[in-house]
Amino acid sequence: MSRRKSSRRRSEAGFTMIEAVIALALLSIVLAAVGSLVARNVRGAQQLEQHTALMQTARLIASRLPQEGQPLPTELSGREAGYRWQMRISPFVDADTAVPDSPFVPQRVELRVQSPTGAIVSFETVRLQYRDGRQ
Secondary structure, three states: OHHHHHHHHHHHOOOOHHHHHHHHHHHHHHHHHHHHHHHHHHHHHHHHHHHHHHHHHHHHHHHOOOOOOOOOOOEEEEEEOOEEEEEEEEEOOOOOOOOOOOOEEEEEEEEEEEOOOOOEEEEEEEEEEEOOOOO
């Protein structure tokens, strides 16, 4: 009688091989999904950091424009911390539509910045410049 009880306990104690394989397969699927999610989040964070650095560089360059209506050249370009940039200044309105009594002339400022990885950001703004170049 004791033999029956001991053989019965052995068959009920522990997992079968198929149960262990199924559990490992499920665990590996869950870990693969979590790993994929983490990798995607890391790539997204890197892209966000690169975009933020690109926008900060563009703002830095735009903030260095001559202030208070000082004259601007028609084209500027250069490098800033590995970022290439180019700026074009052109009249915002033609002579026919300009306000004749205004001491200012609106200028269109186009800025293009390229990161070392090749990403590009472009934007336009309008700046008022004294009509006769005075301050």
